[in-house]
Amino acid sequence: MNLSYKLPTTRLHLPSARADGGQASYKLKIGIVCYPSIGGSGIVATNLGVELAKLGHQIHFISYESPFLLEKRKNIHFHKVNINKYDLFKYPDYTLPLAVAIEAVQKKYKLDIVHVHYAVPHATAALLARRIMRTNNVPMPKIVTTLHGTDITLLARDKNLFEVIKYSIERSHGVTAVSESLKADTLKIIKPQRPIEVIYNFYSPAAITKSRHLIRKGLEIKDSDFLAIHLSNLRPVKRIPDLLKIVSLIPDSKFKLLILSGGDFTSFKPLVKKLGIANKIILKQSIKDIGNYINAADIGIYTSAEESFGMGILETLAYGKAVLATKAGGVPEVVNDGIDGILARVGDVKGFAKNLKMLMNNRRLLEQMGKAAKKSACEKFCSKKIVPQYVEYYKTILSEKK
Ligand code: GMT
Numbered sequence: 001m002n003l004s005y006k007l008p009t010t011r012l013h014l015p016s017a018r019a020d021g022g023q024a025s026y027k028l029k030i031g032i033v034c035y036p037s038i039g040g041s042g043i044v045a046t047n048l049g050v051e052l053a054k055l056g057h058q059i060h061f062i063s064y065e066s067p068f069l070l071e072k073r074k075n076i077h078f079h080k081v082n083i084n085k086y087d088l089f090k091y092p093d094y095t096l097p098l099a100v101a102i103e104a105v106q107k108k109y110k111l112d113i114v115h116v117h118y119a120v121p122h123a124t125a126a127l128l129a130r131r132i133m134r135t136n137n138v139p140m141p142k143i144v145t146t147l148h149g150t151d152i153t154l155l156a157r158d159k160n161l162f163e164v165i166k167y168s169i170e171r172s173h174g175v176t177a178v179s180e181s182l183k184a185d186t187l188k189i190i191k192p193q194r195p196i197e198v199i200y201n202f203y204s205p206a207a208i209t210k211s212r213h214l215i216r217k218g219l220e221i222k223d224s225d226f227l228a229i230h231l232s233n234l235r236p237v238k239r240i241p242d243l244l245k246i247v248s249l250i251p252d253s254k255f256k257l258l259i260l261s262g263g264d265f266t267s268f269k270p271l272v273k274k275l276g277i278a279n280k281i282i283l284k285q286s287i288k289d290i291g292n293y294i295n296a297a298d299i300g301i302y303t304s305a306e307e308s309f310g311m312g313i314l315e316t317l318a319y320g321k322a323v324l325a326t327k328a329g330g331v332p333e334v335v336n337d338g339i340d341g342i343l344a345r346v347g348d349v350k351g352f353a354k355n356l357k358m359l360m361n362n363r364r365l366l367e368q369m370g371k372a373a374k375k376s377a378c379e380k381f382c383s384k385k386i387v388p389q390y391v392e393y394y395k396t397i398l399s400e401k402k
Contacts, residue, residue, distance in 0.1 A: 029058045031105060031114040033122045036067040039233055040311030041148040044201045045117045046070055051387045060109060062101050079105050095121040102129035111141040113394050119151045123168035142397050145172040149308025152186050166190050174397040179330025182308040197393055201309050202386035205318045206291045215296035219282050225254045226360050229297035231312035234263035241271055242303040242349050248275040249353035258282045260293055294319040305346050307331050317377035322369035324355050340373035
């Protein structure tokens, strides 16, 4: 028998768990693979890593750059994926260097779990990394994949990607979806031969450090103006033209819309000009202290065609502002229609404008909805409630044989 090559075994023990099994004593080494740029999934993955680190777990982010909002802590590490360009290849590839980076981190730190956000390319790379670990006799982590929407509602419709998405989901040791709606879409579109756990996104509002008055002064608007806010990366799925059309249906000169964007607004400028609403639109890009701006606003507006969850919506609710949003995907799981927001059909700009006018004229109701928004967001989607669900899920996955 050749003893020099020992196949790594999948661990059945719960790493570092003490007999009391309590959350506080259960320390894991967790790799987090995510897109670091602005976007709901990056925010969720970053905040999850930070919250897990606060609980004492060792966190290793693996990505092409350090996540936008990453806090410095001694148990948070960042490992950069280096991507080289070769004239030989027309398109640079990210999946292969990511797989190599995951294997290298694993070799050094012996992670228990690699939690990837997005099936492609992240779960695909993690699964490939495990194959390399097996060959290199490196102990292998379990792979947990969180689906955020785009994998399923956009990429899986591409027949050039479908099979690799399905494979990556089916071969992960655990798969979570950020809403019941996304789980249902995944079961319908992918038909995976495996269970999917719903773990909602979470958000804990930061302290307000600048007053409403100060922020409004910086935006050059009056305290008495009615300020709506929209946060997104402006992708086509957000239906920005609908948002602008709603603005054009509000003749009140006191009405303004603040867009906190993670994307380029240039392509929408001709429509702003055509609708004659340039004096009503305020743009800000790559803002970190979003809470100060939401706090200074009166309402949020979200017109997306698809939204597996709607992080911008949750952020708005969490700072105590009601939202007007589309009845799309997981949004009805986040917004309590008629209580902390009002939902309308996708594309129903007149309906949005009508709801907006009604709330502009009924500040008492708006305030009441804002209070309900904060309560619901903080009770249902706070880190205290959601992060332990991930820890429990990791425990379950680690205790499974496969
Ligand atoms: O919506 C986007 O353009 C960004 C995308 C992302 O990857 O961050 O958002 C998706 O994941 C978020 C976090 O789970 C969800 O809140 C968004 O609803 C989801 N976007 C879509 O489903 C279109």
